[in-house]
Amino acid sequence: MNDSAPIGVFDSGVGGLTVVREIMRQIPNEKIIYFGDTARVPYGSKSKETVTRYSRQIIRFLEKQNVKAIVVACNTASAYALDELEKVSDIPMLGVVKPGARTASDVTRNGRIGVIGTEATIGSRIYSRYIKEINPGAEVLGKACPLFVPLVEEGLLNDPVTDEIAIRYLSSLIDSGIDTLILGCTHYPLIRATVGKVMGEGVTLVNPAYETARELRELLERGHLLHQVRPELGTNQYQFFVSDAADKFIRFANSIIKYGILSAKTIHIEEY
Amino acid sequence: MNDSAPIGVFDSGVGGLTVVREIMRQIPNEKIIYFGDTARVPYGSKSKETVTRYSRQIIRFLEKQNVKAIVVACNTASAYALDELEKVSDIPMLGVVKPGARTASDVTRNGRIGVIGTEATIGSRIYSRYIKEINPGAEVLGKACPLFVPLVEEGLLNDPVTDEIAIRYLSSLIDSGIDTLILGCTHYPLIRATVGKVMGEGVTLVNPAYETARELRELLERGHLLHQVRPELGTNQYQFFVSDAADKFIRFANSIIKYGILSAKTIHIEEY
Numbered sequence: 001m002n003d004s005a006p007i008g009v010f011d012s013g014v015g016g017l018t019v020v021r022e023i024m025r026q027i028p029n030e031k032i033i034y035f036g037d038t039a040r041v042p043y044g045s046k047s048k049e050t051v052t053r054y055s056r057q058i059i060r061f062l063e064k065q066n067v068k069a070i071v072v073a074c075n076t077a078s079a080y081a082l083d084e085l086e087k088v089s090d091i092p093m094l095g096v097v098k099p100g101a102r103t104a105s106d107v108t109r110n111g112r113i114g115v116i117g118t119e120a121t122i123g124s125r126i127y128s129r130y131i132k133e134i135n136p137g138a139e140v141l142g143k144a145c146p147l148f149v150p151l152v153e154e155g156l157l158n159d160p161v162t163d164e165i166a167i168r169y170l171s172s173l174i175d176s177g178i179d180t181l182i183l184g185c186t187h188y189p190l191i192r193a194t195v196g197k198v199m200g201e202g203v204t205l206v207n208p209a210y211e212t213a214r215e216l217r218e219l220l221e222r223g224h225l226l227h228q229v230r231p232e233l234g235t236n237q238y239q240f241f242v243s244d245a246a247d248k249f250i251r252f253a254n255s256i257i258k259y260g261i262l263s264a265k266t267i268h269i270e271e272y
Numbered sequence: 273m274n275d276s277a278p279i280g281v282f283d284s285g286v287g288g289l290t291v292v293r294e295i296m297r298q299i300p301n302e303k304i305i306y307f308g309d310t311a312r313v314p315y316g317s318k319s320k321e322t323v324t325r326y327s328r329q330i331i332r333f334l335e336k337q338n339v340k341a342i343v344v345a346c347n348t349a350s351a352y353a354l355d356e357l358e359k360v361s362d363i364p365m366l367g368v369v370k371p372g373a374r375t376a377s378d379v380t381r382n383g384r385i386g387v388i389g390t391e392a393t394i395g396s397r398i399y400s401r402y403i404k405e406i407n408p409g410a411e412v413l414g415k416a417c418p419l420f421v422p423l424v425e426e427g428l429l430n431d432p433v434t435d436e437i438a439i440r441y442l443s444s445l446i447d448s449g450i451d452t453l454i455l456g457c458t459h460y461p462l463i464r465a466t467v468g469k470v471m472g473e474g475v476t477l478v479n480p481a482y483e484t485a486r487e488l489r490e491l492l493e494r495g496h497l498l499h500q501v502r503p504e505l506g507t508n509q510y511q512f513f514v515s516d517a518a519d520k521f522i523r524f525a526n527s528i529i530k531y532g533i534l535s536a537k538t539i540h541i542e543e544y
Contacts, residue, residue: 039322040312045425050311050516150422153317161436244322270542 001068003225006031006239007216008067008091010058013041014249015149015186016073017256019096022213023071024238024259027220029227032238033065037269039243042149043076044118044185051120055081059089060272061241067091068225071216075117075184075208079124092219099215100182100208101130107204108180111138114173114203116195117184119144127184141176145169145185152187162191166198174199182206190256240264273340275497278303278511279488280339282330285313286521287421287458288345289528291368294485295343296510296531299492301499304510305337309541311516314421315348316390316457323392327353331361332544333513339363340497343488347389347456347480351396364491371487372454372480373402379476380452383410386445388467389456391416399456413448417441417457424459434463438470446471454478462528512536
């Protein structure tokens, strides 16, 4: 494996760009190939079998791009498919759930940790499983927030409607006395301010993207795969692929990442 | 073609069941095979090319079920794909857009007609095109309401949040002086009460499902395909297929249709 090969990152759509943003910040020498499954988004309300089938197709696409590592930048795919994907591919792989679970376990003082995410991620209870491996005494409370993704995609990032929905979703978590809350969906960092306001200052918000980028760096270092120099100007350091509607993706992507995304290529992912 | 063959009905997910409900009411002797593309829902934010590719796969599936007619019970698929689908299949086909446009043209008194729907349906301006074929002097105002589908799917049918979002989406239509509003997405009849309250009594709401079932009856009559007697007890008069998450579909379906839906079969639609 060549250290100048790109890192493959995928998500059901645009949310994984919050992870890309962290990778760009923390390991700026790396090339990235991003795939967003915009034709089949969202994953969070789909079954394990379907999410796994879709994720396998994406892994095959990324393998063809000769990536040196793969980041599953989607909580639902990490929860449902990562174990299976690691069996079918030799490429080092990292999800967002384990890093998020580790950070929350480090951060909590009272051992009461909340997780918000899609129906799929919360229903899988995967954060609870990983947190209890680290801290068996921890108590983990999950809450699915299915409207957060459409509200973010509609751009209502600072809006009374999002506030109202957040109050409804989060009130049981406030009452439960958690001191740490995992943003267990890659869209949620975009409404971090709203969630923080509703939860109050006593609750630390954990964005798994930060820790995922840190662990990716370690993974690359261990495998002697860290790229030592910045790619030359004019090389395509960051490449974006989607399964549908590249124009819409580019608009959204540029609102998340300060790097100007000029193009995204549409591919037929079901052919992989 | 056999008059005892079933009618094929498809939608991106569960919304098309509001059309099935009308067909059950108006032509109760017919067998129905319904397909909901729950693995790839929603269609309303996807491109024309993708929606057409998905719809073609569904047509091939329905053809294999030997249906005698097909209802495209999805406004987005009707807007983007119907012309193309009619070219590739000999089976008589009906969308929901033309019937909705006809009803609105009949109902309006001042010639100012509003349409609400997905981004795709509104962006295609297809309602406007059909209405102007019937009434060239009509003025048609479209408004995309992307949050309505997730709000319905989350069950917020009578809820202050849905009211607030409806007020925002609909205020420009109220100001424009329309007297008729087409519910141009099969999910919207489920929040008819909210939309009606916001628009006020002076605006007639048009649900294309009603007129679609009426035109389907005419289509079958013209082709001597109307089934004359009720299927015998014990035959599967209504069969439901989905591309994912049959259990969730059944729960939602039973909340829309009074007929008890006991089962739905999951198929791999991309293999068709």
